[in-house]
Amino acid sequence: MFGNTSTTGTNLTRRSFMAALAGAAACGLAACGGDTGGSDAEDASATGTIAPESASTTLIVFAAASMTESLTKAGELYRSVNSGIELSFNFDSSGTLKTQIAEGAACDLFISAGQRQMNQLDAEAEKDHEEGLDLIDHATRIDILENKVTLCVPSGNPRSIESFDQLAEHLRDHDLLLAMGNSDVPVGQYAQKILAYYGLDEEELAQAGCISYGTNVKEVTAQVAEAAVDCGIIYKTDATSAGLEMVDEAVEEMCGRVVYPAAVLKEAPHHDEAVAFLEFLGTPDVSACFEEVGFTPLAE
Numbered sequence: 001m002f003g004n005t006s007t008t009g010t011n012l013t014r015r016s017f018m019a020a021l022a023g024a025a026a027c028g029l030a031a032c033g034g035d036t037g038g039s040d041a042e043d044a045s046a047t048g049t050i051a052p053e054s055a056s057t058t059l060i061v062f063a064a065a066s067m068t069e070s071l072t073k074a075g076e077l078y079r080s081v082n083s084g085i086e087l088s089f090n091f092d093s094s095g096t097l098k099t100q101i102a103e104g105a106a107c108d109l110f111i112s113a114g115q116r117q118m119n120q121l122d123a124e125a126e127k128d129h130e131e132g133l134d135l136i137d138h139a140t141r142i143d144i145l146e147n148k149v150t151l152c153v154p155s156g157n158p159r160s161i162e163s164f165d166q167l168a169e170h171l172r173d174h175d176l177l178l179a180m181g182n183s184d185v186p187v188g189q190y191a192q193k194i195l196a197y198y199g200l201d202e203e204e205l206a207q208a209g210c211i212s213y214g215t216n217v218k219e220v221t222a223q224v225a226e227a228a229v230d231c232g233i234i235y236k237t238d239a240t241s242a243g244l245e246m247v248d249e250a251v252e253e254m255c256g257r258v259v260y261p262a263a264v265l266k267e268a269p270h271h272d273e274a275v276a277f278l279e280f281l282g283t284p285d286v287s288a289c290f291e292e293v294g295f296t297p298l299a300e
Helices: 014-026 039-046 065-081 094-102 115-119 164-172 186-197 202-207 217-225 236-242 271-280 284-291
Strands: 057-064 085-092 109-111 142-147 149-153 178-181 211-214 231-235 245-249 258-264
Touching: 057 065, 057 094, 057 271, 065 085, 065 217, 065 236, 065 271, 065 284, 085 094, 085 271, 094 109, 094 115, 109 271, 115 186, 115 258, 149 186, 149 217, 149 236, 178 186, 178 217, 186 202, 186 231, 202 211, 211 217, 217 231, 217 236, 231 236, 236 245, 258 271
Parallel strands: 057 085, 057 109, 178 211, 178 231
Antiparallel strands: 109 258, 142 258, 149 231, 149 245
């Protein structure tokens, strides 16, 4: 999948990793929280996929906030078959994560909710590379998931909002409060495209008090869940996880496709282990974790 990803260290391969994973699954370790003790752990360690217990490795994963629930669950699955690997997740807006990486934060794997934030770190990206950063191992970069942008309402839908078309009418009349992400986060950028699709002036609406902003999708989701706004534009996955009512789903012509790229960092402290974890995220059992909340896996 990634071409030549070998670096110094354990020289992991997809074949050896998947062989170890299959062996562990056969022993009943595929469930979250399974026991990896005894000879199973020793056999897996011999393949190079699991670090010895005396040398536990912690992978640092920066991921879009919208992946919090699903990636946390996927991480539990991974730990159940890799006793020598720990996972440290940093969930936030893709824009914030990109900035942290650019400023030198230690990170093994970055999963963004938008291509722009990944492109800004990738010297081989065809666009959005105005900062000239060269931090992504382009050979490992893949599109891992697809999400959808939805219009959600508080419990009971007090304003009886039924569609993006109706949302646009209310906004033109200045009689509704919409929650959306800031302009530096993907969920906000998708919302901006939807407003532009309807010919709405975001700045004018904000000045009229019709827009409430959030620094990431979780903040926008919370505003809707707490009925602090009349509706919000968030991802399908966050609406599903929060149990919110989705009244409409944006089509591609409104805001484009919502594709999540993932890549290992060039200076990843644990490059090969990060490649192995990224491979793991494309396996069927893990794909189910993402599908449960509304993602469409792309990396199988």
